[in-house]
Amino acid sequence: MAKSPLKTSRETYAADFVKADYDRAVFTNNPYVDSVITSLMALSANVWLIQRRMMIVEVLLEKNGAVTRDMIEQYQPTREEAAAWRKQRDNFVAEINDPFKEIGDLPYAASIDVPDPSVKKAR
Amino acid sequence: MTDSRLLTMKRRDVFLTAAAAAASATALNMQSAEAKEVVRTLAVRGHDGVYARLPTLALESKGDFYAGQYVWRAAHLEHAAEERALEILKAKGIDPKSDMSWAEAVALLESDPLIAMTCRARSSQQKLKYQLLQKAYHERADEFLSEMERADKMGPGSLELNPKMFLPEYTTHEIHSMPGGYVGDAFAGHMYHSGTDWGAYVDYNSQDGAHMAMATAAQIPKDGKVRRILDIGTSIGQLATSMKRRFPDAEVWGIDVGGPMVRYAHMKAADMGVAVNFAQRLAEDTKFPANHFDMVVSNLFFHEVSEQGAKNIIKEVGRILRPGGVFSPTDTNTPPQTVKAKYTLWYNYRWNHEDWYADWHSVDFAGEMRASGLKTTNLQNGRDRYSPQVIGVKA
Numbered sequence: 001m002a003k004s005p006l007k008t009s010r011e012t013y014a015a016d017f018v019k020a021d022y023d024r025a026v027f028t029n030n031p032y033v034d035s036v037i038t039s040l041m042a043l044s045a046n047v048w049l050i051q052r053r054m055m056i057v058e059v060l061l062e063k064n065g066a067v068t069r070d071m072i073e074q075y076q077p078t079r080e081e082a083a084a085w086r087k088q089r090d091n092f093v094a095e096i097n098d099p100f101k102e103i104g105d106l107p108y109a110a111s112i113d114v115p116d117p118s119v120k121k122a123r
Numbered sequence: 124m125t126d127s128r129l130l131t132m133k134r135r136d137v138f139l140t141a142a143a144a145a146a147s148a149t150a151l152n153m154q155s156a157e158a159k160e161v162v163r164t165l166a167v168r169g170h171d172g173v174y175a176r177l178p179t180l181a182l183e184s185k186g187d188f189y190a191g192q193y194v195w196r197a198a199h200l201e202h203a204a205e206e207r208a209l210e211i212l213k214a215k216g217i218d219p220k221s222d223m224s225w226a227e228a229v230a231l232l233e234s235d236p237l238i239a240m241t242c243r244a245r246s247s248q249q250k251l252k253y254q255l256l257q258k259a260y261h262e263r264a265d266e267f268l269s270e271m272e273r274a275d276k277m278g279p280g281s282l283e284l285n286p287k288m289f290l291p292e293y294t295t296h297e298i299h300s301m302p303g304g305y306v307g308d309a310f311a312g313h314m315y316h317s318g319t320d321w322g323a324y325v326d327y328n329s330q331d332g333a334h335m336a337m338a339t340a341a342q343i344p345k346d347g348k349v350r351r352i353l354d355i356g357t358s359i360g361q362l363a364t365s366m367k368r369r370f371p372d373a374e375v376w377g378i379d380v381g382g383p384m385v386r387y388a389h390m391k392a393a394d395m396g397v398a399v400n401f402a403q404r405l406a407e408d409t410k411f412p413a414n415h416f417d418m419v420v421s422n423l424f425f426h427e428v429s430e431q432g433a434k435n436i437i438k439e440v441g442r443i444l445r446p447g448g449v450f451s452p453t454d455t456n457t458p459p460q461t462v463k464a465k466y467t468l469w470y471n472y473r474w475n476h477e478d479w480y481a482d483w484h485s486v487d488f489a490g491e492m493r494a495s496g497l498k499t500t501n502l503q504n505g506r507d508r509y510s511p512q513v514i515g516v517k518a
Contacts, residue, residue, distance in 0.1 A: 001295070004308050006261050010268050013286050013382030013403070017307030020297035020476040022250065027243040028236070037240075038247040041192065045251070048191075049184040056180070073180050074168055086191075093191040094199070100240055101203040 044096050048089060055085060173395050174329040177317065178267075182259050189252045189321040196244050204241045208232055208463040219461050225472075225481075228465035242470050249300040249475060252321055253314060257302050260310035268309065274390035279398035282389040284382050288403065293429035294380045296478045299471075305358070305381035312359045312387020331361045337422055337453055338365035342514055344417055344447045349373050353416045353443070355406040355436065356380075356424030360388025364397045366420060373417075378404040407435035414445040421452045430482040434491050441495030441517065450497060450515035454483070489513045 001016035028034050056075045060067040077085060168176040168183075177183040211232060212219050232238050260267055275282055290306060297304040301318060305311055320328045327333035343349055349370050354363035357377030367375040377399055379385050385401040392399045404410055406424075419440050425433055440450050459465045472480040489499045497515030 002303075002307070004303055006264055006309055008264055008268065008309075010265075010272075011286070012268070012309035013284055013386060014303065014309050014311070015286075015290055015295065015306040015382070017295045017297060017304050018292070020300060020478075022246060022297075022300045022474060022476055025242075025246055025474050027239045027246065034243055034247075037243050038250065041244075041247050042251055044192075045185040045188040045255075048188040049181055052184040052187065053180060075180075076169070076171060076176075089187060089191040090194065093188070093195045097192070097195050097200070097244075100244070101200050101237065103237060103240075 040096070044093075048092060051088075051092070052085065055081075055088075172330045175391075175394060178259065178263065182255065185255055186252070186317055186321045189248055190325050192244075192248055193322050193325055196241065196248070200241050200244055204238045205463055207235055207237045208466070211235060212462060217462070219463070221462055223462060223465070225465050225469045228462045229469050231462065232466045238466070242474060245470070246300075246474055248322070252318055253300060253302050256314045256317055257308065257310065260313050264309065267313070271386050271390055274393055275386065277390075277393045279396060280389060280392050281400045282385065283400075283402035283404075284386065285403045286382055288405070290380060291405070291407075291429075291432060293432050293479065294405075297476055298427050298478060300474075300476050305379070305384050309383050310387075311381055311383040312385075312390075315384065316359050316387065316391075328361075331365055334361035334365040334422065335368065337362055337420075338369045341366070341369075341418065341420055341451050342449050344449050344516075346447055349417045351416045352376070352418045352420065353378065353409070353411070355409070355419060355421045355440070356427070357388055357401065358384055358423075360385070360392050360399060360401060362420060362422045363388070363399045363401070364392045364395060366418075367392075367397050367399050375399045376411075377401045378406060378409060380405055407432060407439050409439055409443055411443045413442050414448075415443050417445060417448050419444055419448070419450045421454075423454055425452055425454050425488070426477065426483040427479055428482070429479050430486045432479075433482065433486050433488070437488070437491045437497075438495045440515070441492070441497055444497070444515075444517040446517050448517045450492070450517075452488075452513070454512075 002019040003016055004012065004014045006012065006014070026034055028037075053072065056072050056077075057067055059077075059081065060071055060075060064071075168178065168180075170176060177186065209219055212221075215231070217231070275284075295304060295306055297307070301311070301314055302308055303311055305315075308314065316328075324333055327336075350373055352363075352366050352370060352373050352375045354360070354366060354375070354377040357363045357379045358381075360377045363375055363377030367373065375398075377385070377388055378401070379388070380403065382403045385403050388399075389401045392401070406421075406428075425436075428436065444450060459468050468480060468484075471477045492499050492513065492515040495515075497517055499513055499515055501512065501514045
Protein backbone atom coordinates (compact mmCIF):
# COMPACT_ATOMS: atom_id res chain seq x y z
CA MET A 1 0.00 0.00 0.00
CA ALA A 2 1.18 3.53 -0.82
CA LYS A 3 0.94 6.69 1.25
CA SER A 4 0.19 10.25 0.21
CA PRO A 5 3.37 12.26 -0.48
CA LEU A 6 1.93 15.18 1.49
CA LYS A 7 3.92 15.82 4.65
CA THR A 8 1.83 17.46 7.33
CA SER A 9 1.03 16.93 10.97
CA ARG A 10 -2.59 17.95 10.40
CA GLU A 11 -5.47 15.53 9.97
CA THR A 12 -5.95 14.95 6.24
CA TYR A 13 -8.47 12.08 6.33
CA ALA A 14 -6.35 10.39 3.66
CA ALA A 15 -5.81 6.61 3.81
CA ASP A 16 -3.27 4.25 2.29
CA PHE A 17 -4.00 3.29 -1.29
CA VAL A 18 -3.07 0.84 -4.05
CA LYS A 19 -0.63 2.58 -6.40
CA ALA A 20 -1.38 2.24 -10.10
CA ASP A 21 1.21 1.81 -12.85
CA TYR A 22 -0.07 4.39 -15.37
CA ASP A 23 3.33 6.11 -15.42
CA ARG A 24 4.93 3.01 -16.95
CA ALA A 25 2.81 2.75 -20.09
CA VAL A 26 4.60 2.91 -23.46
CA PHE A 27 2.19 3.48 -26.32
CA THR A 28 4.62 4.29 -29.12
CA ASN A 29 7.50 2.07 -30.17
CA ASN A 30 9.96 4.20 -28.22
CA PRO A 31 9.42 5.33 -24.62
CA TYR A 32 11.17 8.62 -25.35
CA VAL A 33 8.59 9.40 -28.02
CA ASP A 34 5.94 8.94 -25.35
CA SER A 35 7.86 11.34 -23.12
CA VAL A 36 8.20 13.91 -25.91
CA ILE A 37 4.45 13.86 -26.53
CA THR A 38 3.78 14.40 -22.83
CA SER A 39 6.38 17.18 -22.70
CA LEU A 40 4.87 18.87 -25.73
CA MET A 41 1.49 18.85 -24.04
CA ALA A 42 2.94 20.36 -20.87
CA LEU A 43 4.79 23.00 -22.88
CA SER A 44 1.64 23.86 -24.81
CA ALA A 45 -0.29 24.33 -21.57
CA ASN A 46 2.36 26.80 -20.45
CA VAL A 47 2.24 28.68 -23.75
CA TRP A 48 -1.54 28.95 -23.48
CA LEU A 49 -1.18 30.20 -19.92
CA ILE A 50 1.03 33.05 -21.15
CA GLN A 51 -1.30 33.81 -24.02
CA ARG A 52 -4.32 33.94 -21.71
CA ARG A 53 -2.50 36.16 -19.26
CA MET A 54 -1.55 38.51 -22.07
CA MET A 55 -5.16 38.72 -23.21
CA ILE A 56 -6.20 39.67 -19.69
CA VAL A 57 -3.47 42.30 -19.46
CA GLU A 58 -4.57 43.77 -22.78
CA VAL A 59 -8.21 43.95 -21.68
CA LEU A 60 -7.27 45.57 -18.37
CA LEU A 61 -4.98 48.08 -20.04
CA GLU A 62 -7.71 49.01 -22.47
CA LYS A 63 -10.24 49.41 -19.68
CA ASN A 64 -8.10 51.01 -16.97
CA GLY A 65 -4.82 52.12 -18.51
CA ALA A 66 -2.96 50.26 -15.79
CA VAL A 67 -2.78 46.80 -14.27
CA THR A 68 -1.67 45.19 -11.03
CA ARG A 69 -0.91 41.55 -10.38
CA ASP A 70 -4.06 41.21 -8.29
CA MET A 71 -6.18 42.69 -11.07
CA ILE A 72 -4.79 40.08 -13.46
CA GLU A 73 -5.35 37.23 -11.01
CA GLN A 74 -8.91 38.30 -10.24
CA TYR A 75 -10.04 39.09 -13.73
CA GLN A 76 -13.10 37.21 -14.81
CA PRO A 77 -13.74 37.38 -18.55
CA THR A 78 -17.12 38.57 -19.78
CA ARG A 79 -19.33 36.05 -21.53
CA GLU A 80 -18.27 37.45 -24.90
CA GLU A 81 -14.58 37.35 -24.00
CA ALA A 82 -14.89 33.81 -22.66
CA ALA A 83 -16.49 32.66 -25.92
CA ALA A 84 -13.85 34.40 -28.05
CA TRP A 85 -10.98 33.08 -25.92
CA ARG A 86 -12.39 29.60 -26.09
CA LYS A 87 -12.41 29.77 -29.86
CA GLN A 88 -8.84 31.01 -29.77
CA ARG A 89 -7.90 28.16 -27.43
CA ASP A 90 -9.48 25.57 -29.67
CA ASN A 91 -7.58 26.96 -32.67
CA PHE A 92 -4.36 26.90 -30.67
CA VAL A 93 -4.92 23.31 -29.54
CA ALA A 94 -5.77 22.23 -33.10
CA GLU A 95 -2.68 23.88 -34.54
CA ILE A 96 -0.47 21.92 -32.14
CA ASN A 97 -2.32 18.64 -32.34
CA ASP A 98 -3.58 18.26 -35.89
CA PRO A 99 -0.27 16.75 -37.09
CA PHE A 100 -0.90 13.81 -34.78
CA LYS A 101 -3.93 12.74 -36.79
CA GLU A 102 -2.34 13.44 -40.14
CA ILE A 103 0.50 10.98 -39.94
CA GLY A 104 2.24 9.66 -43.03
CA ASP A 105 2.21 6.02 -44.04
CA LEU A 106 5.03 5.69 -46.56
CA PRO A 107 8.35 4.40 -45.21
CA TYR A 108 10.86 7.08 -46.18
CA ALA A 109 13.24 4.87 -48.14
CA ALA A 110 11.56 1.63 -49.06
CA SER A 111 8.86 3.37 -51.03
CA ILE A 112 11.11 5.63 -53.07
CA ASP A 113 13.00 4.89 -56.26
CA VAL A 114 16.71 4.93 -55.44
CA PRO A 115 18.57 5.59 -58.66
CA ASP A 116 22.07 4.15 -59.02
CA PRO A 117 24.17 6.72 -60.89
CA SER A 118 26.90 4.13 -61.56
CA VAL A 119 24.57 2.19 -63.80
CA LYS A 120 24.25 3.80 -67.20
CA LYS A 121 20.77 3.87 -68.56
CA ALA A 122 20.29 1.93 -71.74
CA ARG A 123 19.86 4.23 -74.72
CA MET B 124 -34.48 26.24 -4.45
CA THR B 125 -34.33 29.33 -6.64
CA ASP B 126 -31.06 30.72 -7.87
CA SER B 127 -31.45 33.77 -5.67
CA ARG B 128 -31.47 31.53 -2.62
CA LEU B 129 -28.41 29.75 -3.83
CA LEU B 130 -24.97 31.07 -3.16
CA THR B 131 -26.06 32.76 0.01
CA MET B 132 -22.80 31.81 1.61
CA LYS B 133 -19.47 31.64 -0.07
CA ARG B 134 -16.74 30.38 2.18
CA ARG B 135 -14.07 32.52 0.65
CA ASP B 136 -16.19 35.66 0.85
CA VAL B 137 -17.01 34.90 4.47
CA PHE B 138 -13.38 34.12 5.04
CA LEU B 139 -12.51 37.55 3.73
CA THR B 140 -14.27 39.48 6.45
CA ALA B 141 -12.23 40.85 9.30
CA ALA B 142 -14.26 38.91 11.85
CA ALA B 143 -13.77 35.68 10.03
CA ALA B 144 -10.09 36.40 9.64
CA ALA B 145 -9.69 36.96 13.37
CA ALA B 146 -11.70 33.85 14.18
CA SER B 147 -9.70 31.86 11.69
CA ALA B 148 -6.43 33.04 13.14
CA THR B 149 -7.52 31.92 16.58
CA ALA B 150 -8.94 28.64 15.39
CA LEU B 151 -5.89 27.85 13.34
CA ASN B 152 -3.47 29.07 15.99
CA MET B 153 -1.91 31.40 13.46
CA GLN B 154 -0.42 34.84 13.69
CA SER B 155 -2.76 37.49 12.30
CA ALA B 156 -0.39 38.48 9.49
CA GLU B 157 -0.23 34.87 8.41
CA ALA B 158 -4.01 34.61 8.60
CA LYS B 159 -4.42 37.73 6.49
CA GLU B 160 -2.17 36.21 3.87
CA VAL B 161 -4.35 33.09 3.82
CA VAL B 162 -7.45 35.24 3.49
CA ARG B 163 -5.95 37.29 0.68
CA THR B 164 -4.72 34.40 -1.38
CA LEU B 165 -7.84 32.30 -1.04
CA ALA B 166 -10.30 35.13 -1.52
CA VAL B 167 -8.69 36.89 -4.40
CA ARG B 168 -10.27 34.95 -7.26
CA GLY B 169 -13.89 34.70 -6.09
CA HIS B 170 -16.60 32.57 -7.67
CA ASP B 171 -17.92 31.82 -11.11
CA GLY B 172 -21.55 30.93 -10.45
CA VAL B 173 -21.52 28.00 -8.03
CA TYR B 174 -17.89 27.31 -8.77
CA ALA B 175 -15.14 28.55 -6.43
CA ARG B 176 -12.48 29.65 -8.90
CA LEU B 177 -9.14 27.89 -8.79
CA PRO B 178 -6.51 29.51 -6.59
CA THR B 179 -4.33 30.93 -9.35
CA LEU B 180 -4.78 32.17 -12.88
CA ALA B 181 -1.93 29.87 -13.94
CA LEU B 182 -3.75 26.77 -12.70
CA GLU B 183 -7.01 27.90 -14.25
CA SER B 184 -5.32 28.62 -17.59
CA LYS B 185 -3.47 25.34 -17.79
CA GLY B 186 -6.72 23.60 -16.93
CA ASP B 187 -8.38 25.52 -19.72
CA PHE B 188 -5.75 24.16 -22.10
CA TYR B 189 -6.31 20.59 -20.92
CA ALA B 190 -10.06 21.02 -21.38
CA GLY B 191 -9.36 22.18 -24.95
CA GLN B 192 -7.03 19.24 -25.43
CA TYR B 193 -9.82 16.90 -24.29
CA VAL B 194 -12.33 18.47 -26.65
CA TRP B 195 -9.90 18.24 -29.60
CA ARG B 196 -9.00 14.63 -28.87
CA ALA B 197 -12.62 13.55 -28.51
CA ALA B 198 -13.73 15.39 -31.65
CA HIS B 199 -10.77 14.84 -33.97
CA LEU B 200 -8.20 12.29 -32.86
CA GLU B 201 -10.75 9.73 -31.70
CA HIS B 202 -12.65 10.19 -34.96
CA ALA B 203 -9.49 9.61 -36.97
CA ALA B 204 -8.77 6.50 -34.88
CA GLU B 205 -12.29 5.21 -35.51
CA GLU B 206 -11.73 5.59 -39.24
CA ARG B 207 -8.38 3.83 -38.99
CA ALA B 208 -9.93 0.95 -37.05
CA LEU B 209 -12.55 0.54 -39.76
CA GLU B 210 -9.81 0.42 -42.43
CA ILE B 211 -7.87 -2.21 -40.48
CA LEU B 212 -10.94 -4.38 -39.93
CA LYS B 213 -12.06 -4.01 -43.53
CA ALA B 214 -8.63 -5.09 -44.76
CA LYS B 215 -8.92 -8.21 -42.61
CA GLY B 216 -12.51 -8.86 -43.65
CA ILE B 217 -13.86 -8.41 -40.11
CA ASP B 218 -17.26 -6.90 -39.36
CA PRO B 219 -16.68 -3.83 -37.11
CA LYS B 220 -19.54 -5.04 -34.91
CA SER B 221 -18.19 -8.56 -34.56
CA ASP B 222 -18.79 -10.25 -31.26
CA MET B 223 -15.31 -10.77 -29.91
CA SER B 224 -13.43 -10.61 -26.62
CA TRP B 225 -11.54 -7.55 -25.41
CA ALA B 226 -8.30 -9.48 -25.94
CA GLU B 227 -9.15 -10.15 -29.59
CA ALA B 228 -10.06 -6.50 -30.16
CA VAL B 229 -6.80 -5.35 -28.57
CA ALA B 230 -4.74 -7.81 -30.64
CA LEU B 231 -6.30 -6.44 -33.83
CA LEU B 232 -5.76 -2.74 -33.14
CA GLU B 233 -2.90 -2.29 -30.68
CA SER B 234 -0.08 -2.01 -33.23
CA ASP B 235 -1.57 0.86 -35.23
CA PRO B 236 0.31 4.10 -34.45
CA LEU B 237 -2.70 6.40 -34.80
CA ILE B 238 -4.83 4.31 -32.47
CA ALA B 239 -1.93 4.06 -30.03
CA MET B 240 -1.59 7.84 -30.22
CA THR B 241 -5.14 8.29 -28.92
CA CYS B 242 -4.13 6.25 -25.88
CA ARG B 243 -0.94 8.27 -25.45
CA ALA B 244 -2.90 11.54 -25.66
CA ARG B 245 -5.45 10.35 -23.09
CA SER B 246 -2.79 9.07 -20.77
CA SER B 247 -0.54 12.13 -21.00
CA GLN B 248 -3.44 14.45 -20.32
CA GLN B 249 -4.56 12.49 -17.26
CA LYS B 250 -1.03 12.42 -15.91
CA LEU B 251 -0.33 16.11 -16.49
CA LYS B 252 -3.59 17.49 -15.18
CA TYR B 253 -3.53 15.46 -11.98
CA GLN B 254 0.16 16.16 -11.39
CA LEU B 255 -0.55 19.84 -11.85
CA LEU B 256 -3.46 19.82 -9.43
CA GLN B 257 -1.75 17.74 -6.78
CA LYS B 258 1.34 19.93 -6.89
CA ALA B 259 -0.73 23.11 -6.64
CA TYR B 260 -2.67 21.92 -3.60
CA HIS B 261 0.27 20.26 -1.87
CA GLU B 262 2.46 23.34 -2.26
CA ARG B 263 -0.10 25.42 -0.38
CA ALA B 264 -1.46 22.59 1.71
CA ASP B 265 -1.71 24.55 4.95
CA GLU B 266 -3.91 27.19 3.35
CA PHE B 267 -6.27 24.68 1.79
CA LEU B 268 -6.36 22.43 4.83
CA SER B 269 -7.24 25.51 6.90
CA GLU B 270 -10.02 26.32 4.50
CA MET B 271 -11.42 22.79 4.80
CA GLU B 272 -11.04 22.72 8.59
CA ARG B 273 -13.10 25.85 8.79
CA ALA B 274 -15.68 24.56 6.32
CA ASP B 275 -15.98 21.28 8.28
CA LYS B 276 -17.78 23.24 10.99
CA MET B 277 -19.89 25.38 8.70
CA GLY B 278 -23.51 24.90 7.75
CA PRO B 279 -25.93 24.50 6.27
CA GLY B 280 -25.87 20.73 6.22
CA SER B 281 -23.61 18.45 8.19
CA LEU B 282 -20.41 16.45 7.83
CA GLU B 283 -19.50 13.11 9.40
CA LEU B 284 -15.95 11.80 9.03
CA ASN B 285 -14.85 8.30 10.05
CA PRO B 286 -11.09 8.15 9.50
CA LYS B 287 -10.78 4.81 11.31
CA MET B 288 -13.42 3.00 9.31
CA PHE B 289 -12.65 -0.19 7.38
CA LEU B 290 -12.00 0.38 3.67
CA PRO B 291 -12.56 -2.60 1.36
CA GLU B 292 -9.49 -3.09 -0.83
CA TYR B 293 -11.36 -2.29 -4.03
CA THR B 294 -12.07 1.24 -2.79
CA THR B 295 -8.39 2.08 -2.38
CA HIS B 296 -7.27 1.89 -6.02
CA GLU B 297 -6.06 4.91 -7.99
CA ILE B 298 -9.18 4.95 -10.13
CA HIS B 299 -8.85 6.83 -13.44
CA SER B 300 -5.22 7.58 -12.62
CA MET B 301 -6.08 10.18 -9.96
CA PRO B 302 -3.19 10.29 -7.49
CA GLY B 303 -4.28 8.51 -4.34
CA GLY B 304 -7.68 7.64 -5.80
CA TYR B 305 -10.71 8.66 -3.76
CA VAL B 306 -9.21 7.88 -0.38
CA GLY B 307 -5.48 8.55 -0.51
CA ASP B 308 -4.99 12.29 -0.85
CA ALA B 309 -6.18 15.18 1.32
CA PHE B 310 -7.22 17.02 -1.83
CA ALA B 311 -8.94 14.17 -3.64
CA GLY B 312 -12.14 16.22 -3.85
CA HIS B 313 -10.35 19.27 -5.23
CA MET B 314 -8.55 17.16 -7.81
CA TYR B 315 -11.67 15.27 -8.81
CA HIS B 316 -13.69 18.45 -9.31
CA SER B 317 -11.15 20.14 -11.58
CA GLY B 318 -10.08 16.88 -13.19
CA THR B 319 -13.62 16.12 -14.33
CA ASP B 320 -14.09 19.74 -15.34
CA TRP B 321 -11.18 19.42 -17.72
CA GLY B 322 -12.19 15.97 -18.91
CA ALA B 323 -15.24 13.78 -19.05
CA TYR B 324 -17.67 16.46 -17.90
CA VAL B 325 -16.21 19.36 -19.81
CA ASP B 326 -18.81 22.17 -20.03
CA TYR B 327 -21.35 20.35 -17.84
CA ASN B 328 -19.55 20.25 -14.53
CA SER B 329 -18.50 23.57 -13.06
CA GLN B 330 -22.11 24.72 -12.62
CA ASP B 331 -23.31 21.17 -11.80
CA GLY B 332 -25.21 21.18 -15.09
CA ALA B 333 -24.95 17.43 -15.70
CA HIS B 334 -26.07 16.69 -12.16
CA MET B 335 -29.03 19.05 -12.25
CA ALA B 336 -30.10 17.29 -15.46
CA MET B 337 -29.90 13.93 -13.68
CA ALA B 338 -31.80 15.23 -10.66
CA THR B 339 -34.47 16.68 -12.89
CA ALA B 340 -34.83 13.38 -14.77
CA ALA B 341 -34.85 11.20 -11.63
CA GLN B 342 -37.98 9.08 -11.27
CA ILE B 343 -39.91 9.63 -8.04
CA PRO B 344 -42.06 7.12 -6.12
CA LYS B 345 -45.57 6.57 -7.51
CA ASP B 346 -47.18 8.05 -4.39
CA GLY B 347 -45.19 11.25 -4.92
CA LYS B 348 -43.75 11.24 -1.39
CA VAL B 349 -40.10 12.30 -1.31
CA ARG B 350 -39.01 12.94 2.25
CA ARG B 351 -35.60 11.30 2.36
CA ILE B 352 -33.04 10.86 -0.43
CA LEU B 353 -29.65 9.15 -0.40
CA ASP B 354 -26.88 9.57 -2.96
CA ILE B 355 -24.44 6.65 -2.69
CA GLY B 356 -20.85 7.14 -3.82
CA THR B 357 -21.63 10.83 -3.73
CA SER B 358 -18.05 11.87 -4.55
CA ILE B 359 -18.05 15.68 -4.34
CA GLY B 360 -21.77 15.81 -3.75
CA GLN B 361 -22.95 17.30 -7.02
CA LEU B 362 -25.91 14.96 -7.48
CA ALA B 363 -26.84 15.16 -3.79
CA THR B 364 -26.93 18.97 -3.86
CA SER B 365 -28.83 18.87 -7.15
CA MET B 366 -31.42 16.54 -5.60
CA LYS B 367 -31.76 18.95 -2.68
CA ARG B 368 -32.28 21.80 -5.11
CA ARG B 369 -35.06 19.79 -6.81
CA PHE B 370 -36.59 18.64 -3.49
CA PRO B 371 -35.83 21.49 -1.03
CA ASP B 372 -38.06 20.01 1.69
CA ALA B 373 -36.46 16.56 1.62
CA GLU B 374 -33.69 15.37 3.93
CA VAL B 375 -30.81 14.60 1.59
CA TRP B 376 -27.76 12.51 2.40
CA GLY B 377 -24.60 11.87 0.41
CA ILE B 378 -22.20 9.11 1.46
CA ASP B 379 -18.79 8.18 0.11
CA VAL B 380 -15.89 6.01 1.21
CA GLY B 381 -13.42 8.88 0.72
CA GLY B 382 -13.01 11.22 3.69
CA PRO B 383 -11.42 13.95 1.54
CA MET B 384 -14.26 13.57 -0.96
CA VAL B 385 -17.07 14.18 1.53
CA ARG B 386 -15.10 17.02 3.11
CA TYR B 387 -14.95 18.76 -0.23
CA ALA B 388 -18.60 17.87 -0.92
CA HIS B 389 -19.66 19.49 2.34
CA MET B 390 -17.50 22.56 1.72
CA LYS B 391 -18.96 22.98 -1.74
CA ALA B 392 -22.57 22.48 -0.62
CA ALA B 393 -22.16 24.86 2.32
CA ASP B 394 -20.62 27.33 -0.08
CA MET B 395 -23.77 27.10 -2.19
CA GLY B 396 -26.04 27.38 0.84
CA VAL B 397 -27.55 23.96 0.14
CA ALA B 398 -28.29 21.82 3.23
CA VAL B 399 -27.11 18.28 2.53
CA ASN B 400 -25.78 15.81 5.11
CA PHE B 401 -22.52 14.22 4.00
CA ALA B 402 -20.98 11.20 5.69
CA GLN B 403 -17.93 9.04 5.14
CA ARG B 404 -19.59 5.65 5.03
CA LEU B 405 -19.66 2.53 2.90
CA ALA B 406 -22.46 2.10 0.41
CA GLU B 407 -22.61 -1.58 1.37
CA ASP B 408 -22.99 -0.67 5.05
CA THR B 409 -24.83 2.66 5.15
CA LYS B 410 -25.85 2.48 8.85
CA PHE B 411 -29.32 3.76 7.96
CA PRO B 412 -32.46 1.98 9.23
CA ALA B 413 -34.43 -0.37 6.99
CA ASN B 414 -37.20 1.10 4.81
CA HIS B 415 -35.81 4.59 5.38
CA PHE B 416 -35.37 6.29 2.00
CA ASP B 417 -37.87 7.29 -0.65
CA MET B 418 -35.15 7.55 -3.28
CA VAL B 419 -31.62 6.23 -3.62
CA VAL B 420 -29.57 7.64 -6.49
CA SER B 421 -26.03 7.29 -7.76
CA ASN B 422 -23.97 8.61 -10.63
CA LEU B 423 -20.88 7.10 -12.26
CA PHE B 424 -20.49 4.96 -9.18
CA PHE B 425 -21.00 1.30 -9.97
CA HIS B 426 -18.34 1.09 -12.68
CA GLU B 427 -15.85 1.91 -9.91
CA VAL B 428 -17.01 -0.91 -7.66
CA SER B 429 -15.94 -4.56 -7.66
CA GLU B 430 -18.50 -7.21 -8.64
CA GLN B 431 -18.90 -8.39 -5.06
CA GLY B 432 -19.06 -4.77 -3.89
CA ALA B 433 -21.85 -4.05 -6.39
CA LYS B 434 -23.82 -7.08 -5.21
CA ASN B 435 -23.46 -6.06 -1.57
CA ILE B 436 -24.44 -2.47 -2.31
CA ILE B 437 -27.54 -3.41 -4.28
CA LYS B 438 -28.58 -5.66 -1.38
CA GLU B 439 -28.12 -2.73 1.02
CA VAL B 440 -30.18 -0.47 -1.23
CA GLY B 441 -32.94 -3.05 -1.17
CA ARG B 442 -32.84 -2.92 2.62
CA ILE B 443 -32.89 0.85 3.13
CA LEU B 444 -35.47 1.76 0.47
CA ARG B 445 -39.03 1.92 1.75
CA PRO B 446 -41.73 -0.01 -0.13
CA GLY B 447 -42.43 1.95 -3.31
CA GLY B 448 -39.07 3.70 -3.02
CA VAL B 449 -37.03 4.17 -6.21
CA PHE B 450 -33.40 3.30 -6.93
CA SER B 451 -31.94 5.22 -9.90
CA PRO B 452 -28.30 4.38 -10.64
CA THR B 453 -26.86 6.31 -13.59
CA ASP B 454 -23.63 5.11 -15.12
CA THR B 455 -21.63 4.46 -18.26
CA ASN B 456 -23.50 1.27 -18.86
CA THR B 457 -23.89 1.04 -22.60
CA PRO B 458 -22.24 -2.25 -23.58
CA PRO B 459 -19.60 -1.68 -26.27
CA GLN B 460 -21.12 -2.36 -29.69
CA THR B 461 -18.02 -2.27 -31.86
CA VAL B 462 -14.54 -3.75 -31.92
CA LYS B 463 -13.05 -0.27 -31.51
CA ALA B 464 -15.33 0.47 -28.55
CA LYS B 465 -14.10 -2.72 -26.87
CA TYR B 466 -10.53 -1.63 -27.47
CA THR B 467 -11.24 1.78 -25.90
CA LEU B 468 -12.93 0.14 -22.95
CA TRP B 469 -9.91 -2.06 -22.47
CA TYR B 470 -7.65 1.01 -22.59
CA ASN B 471 -9.73 2.69 -19.90
CA TYR B 472 -9.63 -0.43 -17.80
CA ARG B 473 -5.93 -1.13 -18.17
CA TRP B 474 -4.23 2.25 -18.48
CA ASN B 475 -6.73 4.76 -17.19
CA HIS B 476 -7.14 2.41 -14.27
CA GLU B 477 -10.85 2.01 -14.35
CA ASP B 478 -9.96 -1.16 -12.49
CA TRP B 479 -13.54 -2.38 -12.08
CA TYR B 480 -14.82 -1.83 -15.62
CA ALA B 481 -14.70 -5.55 -16.40
CA ASP B 482 -16.64 -6.30 -13.21
CA TRP B 483 -19.18 -3.63 -14.10
CA HIS B 484 -19.74 -5.11 -17.53
CA SER B 485 -20.08 -8.65 -16.24
CA VAL B 486 -22.37 -8.16 -13.25
CA ASP B 487 -26.06 -8.91 -13.81
CA PHE B 488 -27.18 -5.59 -12.39
CA ALA B 489 -30.90 -5.99 -13.01
CA GLY B 490 -30.81 -9.57 -11.71
CA GLU B 491 -29.10 -8.46 -8.52
CA MET B 492 -31.72 -5.74 -8.08
CA ARG B 493 -34.53 -8.25 -8.42
CA ALA B 494 -32.80 -10.58 -5.95
CA SER B 495 -32.75 -7.67 -3.51
CA GLY B 496 -36.50 -7.14 -3.66
CA LEU B 497 -36.64 -4.48 -6.37
CA LYS B 498 -38.83 -4.56 -9.44
CA THR B 499 -36.78 -3.45 -12.41
CA THR B 500 -37.87 -1.22 -15.25
CA ASN B 501 -36.24 0.76 -18.04
CA LEU B 502 -34.01 -2.13 -18.98
CA GLN B 503 -33.08 -0.70 -22.35
CA ASN B 504 -30.35 1.81 -23.00
CA GLY B 505 -30.87 5.09 -21.19
CA ARG B 506 -33.26 7.66 -22.57
CA ASP B 507 -30.42 10.13 -22.56
CA ARG B 508 -26.98 10.38 -21.08
CA TYR B 509 -28.30 11.49 -17.71
CA SER B 510 -30.83 8.71 -17.22
CA PRO B 511 -30.23 5.32 -15.63
CA GLN B 512 -30.53 2.18 -17.73
CA VAL B 513 -32.12 0.19 -14.96
CA ILE B 514 -34.50 1.58 -12.35
CA GLY B 515 -35.50 -0.43 -9.31
CA VAL B 516 -38.70 0.05 -7.34
CA LYS B 517 -39.01 -1.71 -4.01
CA ALA B 518 -41.98 -4.05 -3.89
